[in-house]
Amino acid sequence: MxxxxxxxxxxxxxxxxxxxxxxxxxxxxxxxxxxxxxxxxxxHGSAAAVLLCDPAAGNIILTRQFRYPPFRNGDPGWLIEACAGLLDGDTPEACARREAEEETGYRPDSLTHAFAAYASPGSLTEKVECFIGLYGPDSRMSDGGGLHHEGEDIEVLEMPFAEGLAMIRDGRIVDAKTIMLLQHAALSGIFASNR
Structure with missing residues (x-):
């Protein structure tokens, strides 16, 4: 081609x-x-994202942070998302681990690559490598919240997986990578015993 x-x-x-x-x-x-x-x-480079999942408890961890482009577009600026960040020279897996800990305070016990996606291939070069990260009560290393010197002010949200899916349906989650990761988790049966 x-x-x-x-x-x-x-x-x-x-x-x-x-x-x-x-x-x-x-x-x-x-x-x-x-x-x-x-x-x-x-x-601006490519990225990695991770949906943190605790199948035993039936919970996930998402983040809420301010995003100016949606706000500029007339939508609420505080988006609920899976944690993510630019690779900055790291491998996608290393980036996913780093961002999970910086943003949420949780260190994933394991990471599984789910898929790669271009969210807006008509104008952005960014390719996002998406992961499912397993966590449990012993995975918490800090309060998270992001890096102050990077202007991050991130709220950590732990919730039932079913609530995350409901947030797609009612429009509280509009971030593409997060929608895809939640749908991937639903299709893969990670939370099958908690339905």
Missing amino acids: SQDIKILSEKTLADAWGKLSETRLEMRRRDGTWQEVSREVYD
């Missing part, structure tokens, strides 16, 4: 926390003709 794409030019529009660029390219359409298009792409 790479022979069907020709990069004509790329220019940087902004380069701060992430890089916003505009690329002009030609792509071969399915009918064989070539079409020139322009695309803006935002790149």
Whole structure:
């Protein structure tokens, strides 16, 4: 397929926390003709996310933190999410472990890779590697809450798994990675004995 794409030019529009660029390219359409298009792409790196699950208790741990883009869009800015963060040079598994402990205060007993996803592939390069992390009462290392120097002010929410699913249905959870991880947990039967 790479022979069907020709990069004509790329220019940087902004380069701060992430890089916003505009690329002009030609792509071969399915009918064989070539079409020139322009695309803006935002790149701030890829990430890892983890849904912390305690199957014995039937609970999960999520976080609530302020997200300016939804707020700017007219929605509530305090989103409920699975913990996540940018890889920053780490492997996805190391990142998932680091973010779980920084944000929630819990160190996962084990991590299982669930899937990888692009949440908005039309404009973002970010690929999120998603994990299920098992925890129990002895997994708590600190209060969590994120890193103050990174501007994080994270509330830790432990709740029944069924409540997390209900939050998707009633619109309290609108974050894509969190919806996917909760649905993955439901489909995989992690909480089958607690239904």
